[in-house]
Amino acid sequence: MIKNAVIVGLGLIGGSMAKALKKYTDIDIIGVDINRDSLHKAFEEGVISYGVTHLDFQVDADVVFICTPVGKVIEKTKNILPYLKKGCIVTDVGSTKKVIMEEVQKFLPDEIFFIGGHPMAGTEKAGYDNADADLFVNSNYLLTPFDNVKEDVLDLFINEVIIKIGAKPVIMDYNKHDAIVGIISHVPHILSATLTNFAHDKCSEAFKYAAGGFKDTTRIALSQTEIWKDIICTNKEVILELLKNYREVLSDFICYLENDDIDTIQKFLEDARKYRNTIT
Structure with missing residues (x-):
């Protein structure tokens, strides 16, 4: 049974995960975020029971969610391992998997179970203020577990977390994952940014007359630059x-x-x- 969780990063996805777990489960949550305002809000709302800017003490966590930008997942995973108990599940929410999985495998202890995760949900908005407990409802939740993850451990994570927050679990190889999201997410984002830049450079005045079609097509160009820079660079070969x-x-x-x-x-x-x- 999963009773305790740590969520590293209370932005849109991490904050939504915290709110979803609070709404749909009895899991107790420790929040970790460098943004004290986000920690304060999450605590005041009763979403987390405790919040810290840096985890440097032993925790009785059954599962840890690394909800940072893709470029920081490996570092955050490595840093938190000394404070976890045997049998703990560690998972991320990153939009690319190959780089993360292959690097984490190099230092992951046998007694810790890493399950790559990618909820196919989100918006162009960011931050805890935009987090939504129902963000994952009816969305696909892609999972790329390591081979050492026992079937009962994976089933526990799926049944106690993924299904309870309303998502639909899909298990796949991490190479297949990166190929699929390259097609339906990464390239479309680049095309959205390209169209926005193209239109601006050709005739910035045209923006004044933009209606639904242009706004819909370019909406995702509003997403956070840091996050998308990491995503594109860690799926370079597929995207190229x-x-x-x-x-x-x-x-x-x-x-x-x-x-x-x-x-x-x-x-x-x-x-x-x-x-x-x-x-x-």
């Missing part, structure tokens, strides 16, 4: 290959337009509409 593939598709479309190939343009748009309708 996908961008090259995307460039080929764009080049093909330019040819259709140059050659007045109306039938192919129509099919291109119809296919996109058909594929988009399959997303629930």
